[in-house]
Amino acid sequence: MTDQAVRCYRHPDRETGIRCSRCERPICPECMINASVGFHCPECVREGRRAAQAAEPRTVAGGSVAGDPRLVTKILIGLNLLVFLLARVEGRPFVTALGLFTPCYVPDSVQCGVAGGPGEWYRLVSSMFLHQEFAHIAFNMLSLWWIGGPLETLLGRARYTALYLIAGLGGSALVVLLAPETLTLGASGAIYGLFGATAVFVKRLRMDMRPVLILLGLNLLFTFTWGGISWEAHIGGLVVGVIIAVAMAYAPRSRRALVQWGTCAAMLLAVAVTVWAGVANISA
CATH class of the missing domain: 1.20.1540.10 (Rhomboid-like)
Structure with a gap:
């Protein structure tokens, strides 16, 4: 394994043995975010949030659907x-x-x-x-x-x-x-x-x-x-x-x-x- 493979993809000056459980990119302690299984990198977390927001139900005009619509x-x-x-x-x-x-x-x-x-x-x-x-x-x-x-x-x-x-x-x-x-x-x-x-x-x-x-x-x-x-x-x-x-x-x-x-x-x-x-x- 090369030196590059064990360095954080966001901080090349930091060595690490942890990888994002979704994309497999190496991440340092500052970049890793707790997930249900392993750790995720910041980019994967942002993508997950965007996907969750896109999946939220919306009104005809694009507003959020409320529990009490009146x-x-x-x-x-x-x-x-x-x-x-x-x-x-x-x-x-x-x-x-x-x-x-x-x-x-x-x-x-x-x-x-x-x-x-x-x-x-x-x-x-x-x-x-x-x-x-x-x-x-x-x-x-x-x-x-x-x-x-x-x-x-x-x-x-x-x-x-x-x-x-x-x-x-x-x-x-x-x-x-x-x-x-x-x-x-x-x-x-x-x-x-x-x-x-x-x-x-x-x-x-x-x-x-x-x-x-x-x-x-x-x-x-x-x-x-x-x-x-x-x-x-x-x-x-x-x-x-x-x-x-x-x-x-x-x-x-x-x-x-x-x-x-x-x-x-x-x-x-x-x-x-x-x-x-x-x-x-x-x-x-």
Whole structure:
């Protein structure tokens, strides 16, 4: 046996009598990793991990399959219900503190609303979890359970959470741009994003689209015919939800994560630009 054969393949200056039990390459004590039988080299361990990851079950969109496929939906419903109860107990001041509006509507008050600066930007998110009326919270939470649960199963937790939150922000951003002085609240923008995403995945999976299109059409009809509904939040959420869902449903497998998360980042940038334009319009 030559001198080369008894030296670690990663550290040629170290002699060794141990070989990887998979590839038979000589390895020194620093390189050998305990295995069920013998020792493995770092490269064989990495290859084994990659093979194990490739064998893990994945959702349609490439996410990890979770033990409870509706966990995020349950958490979102729980948060909405908690904020609703607080709003019922605390009353109007609580709603005013969390609701979405751009400029202050109280004369001579301190700066408030989204135009008040970074300290008020939380309203873009807090308003998504705020409801006042029983009918409002009941309709939105039932919709979230019926639409969100199956969609979470298709996407996986991380992608579903991103879709929900960014769609909700899209609704808030369009309100800031087009209806800045209206106090707006509710999860409808995010839920309309889920409606749009459901339509995209029904198309992607070649299922019958008529039920979801009828449901979406009826909701849009109510949006534009019933009073007191923020169509801006609904349309903003719907558009953002559709765009993100297209990326998640049709991204090429070889670049799936890049396309999906890149699209989410692009939508966040679009939200920021829209909010900036709305605030600038008020300040002008």
